[in-house]
Amino acid sequence: MAVMYDRVAVIGLGLIAGSLFYASRRAGLVGEMVGFARSEETRAVAREIGLCDRIADSAGDAVEDADLVLLCVPVGAMEQVAREIAPRLKPGAVVSDVGSTKGAVIAAVSPHMPSGVHFIPSHPLAGTEQSGPRSGFAELFDNRWCLLTPLPGTDESELAKYRAYWEALGSNVDEMDADHHDLVLAVTSHTPHLIAYTMVGVADDLGRVTDSEVVKYSAAGFRDFTRIAASDPTMWRDVFLSNKEATLEILGRFTEELFALQRAIRTGDGAHLHDYFTRTRAIRRGIIEAGQDTDSPNFGRNKP
Ligand SMILES: NC(=O)c1ccc[n+]([C@@H]2O[C@H](COP(=O)([O-])OP(=O)(O)OC[C@H]3O[C@@H](n4cnc5c(N)ncnc54)[C@H](O)[C@@H]3O)[C@@H](O)[C@H]2O)c1
Ligand SMILES: O=C(O)C(=O)C[C@]1(C(=O)O)C=C[C@@H](O)C=C1
Numbered sequence: 001m002a003v004m005y006d007r008v009a010v011i012g013l014g015l016i017a018g019s020l021f022y023a024s025r026r027a028g029l030v031g032e033m034v035g036f037a038r039s040e041e042t043r044a045v046a047r048e049i050g051l052c053d054r055i056a057d058s059a060g061d062a063v064e065d066a067d068l069v070l071l072c073v074p075v076g077a078m079e080q081v082a083r084e085i086a087p088r089l090k091p092g093a094v095v096s097d098v099g100s101t102k103g104a105v106i107a108a109v110s111p112h113m114p115s116g117v118h119f120i121p122s123h124p125l126a127g128t129e130q131s132g133p134r135s136g137f138a139e140l141f142d143n144r145w146c147l148l149t150p151l152p153g154t155d156e157s158e159l160a161k162y163r164a165y166w167e168a169l170g171s172n173v174d175e176m177d178a179d180h181h182d183l184v185l186a187v188t189s190h191t192p193h194l195i196a197y198t199m200v201g202v203a204d205d206l207g208r209v210t211d212s213e214v215v216k217y218s219a220a221g222f223r224d225f226t227r228i229a230a231s232d233p234t235m236w237r238d239v240f241l242s243n244k245e246a247t248l249e250i251l252g253r254f255t256e257e258l259f260a261l262q263r264a265i266r267t268g269d270g271a272h273l274h275d276y277f278t279r280t281r282a283i284r285r286g287i288i289e290a291g292q293d294t295d296s297p298n299f300g301r302n303k304p
Helices: 015-027 040-049 057-062 073-089 101-113 156-168 176-206 213-217 218-230 235-241 244-267 270-289
Strands: 005-011 032-036 070-071 094-097 121-122 144-147 173-175
Touching: 005 015, 005 057, 015 032, 032 040, 032 057, 057 073, 057 144, 070 073, 073 094, 073 101, 073 235, 073 244, 094 101, 094 156, 101 235, 121 156, 144 156, 156 173, 176 218, 176 235, 176 244, 244 270
Parallel strands: 005 032, 005 070, 070 094, 144 173
Antiparallel strands: 121 144
């Protein structure tokens, strides 16, 4: 594939930045990728393993002359990075972020963007519980969604080019506004993570996780919870603090339903439990039949 951006800067050298580097290289999309991370140790690891073509010693140096700048730091660090790089951005450059929340990131970054620079927020719906400079891999974005939340007045040709970049990385791309994004993600990602963290915490409180009884006898359900609950603490602290309203809204609804199920169990209301589980089973089957499960061989089957 042809080079789309001559010089790209990635700030924050973890799972997402690393995967962007390997996926961009796999498809030949970038002339040179320059990286920067705040910790000297991370920069040393990146140099040792050849993550990025070059590692800069400051965020400002990294973005010098870059056509595309990708902010890949925890969402709570976006503002500081935006402030740091702003004076060094090339006129006409595209700046994007990969943060898991969009409203708070837009509010933090936008005010620092010089006129003539195009800020196009994005969020790849792809990840693992791993973090740090050794965790990235080229296939991470394959067949996953990437959501763009462009601001009003965004330059159409830069938006189309950035969209094409994600498609060339292997993703399916959709656009939505930031508030809608944050509500959808509170349902599909943020609250489920909180539930997993809580469930593993409860099991730990019972004192049976570390002495291995729970792990030894757990089937897939709890194991999946422990994987999710092993996700990066800084990243997830920032997600919840920056998507407060939507997460609290969904958590409120979740708690109501949980209480209803709790009551059904206490009162022996089997019909309620059976109806509820029948409804949720139909949802999963519907997702698969519609070809919308990215893990299923049917994925994309019914795409327009
Ligand atoms: N992990 C996922 O599943 C996932 C998926 C989609 C989006 N995201 C989002 O992508 C972003 C990066 O996540 P990740 O999983 O790659 O994290 P990570 O912890 O693997 O990497 C983050 C990197 O940012 C660096 N960093 C932190 N603060 C910094 C600062 N002020 N200046 C420069 N560097 C700094 C860290 O040293 C680290 O190298 C986050 O905003 C996260 O919400 C994560
Ligand atoms: O598979 C995982 O480990 C993830 O949690 C990835 C996941 C998700 O919830 O789907 C986590 C956070 C992101 O912002 C996007 C993707």
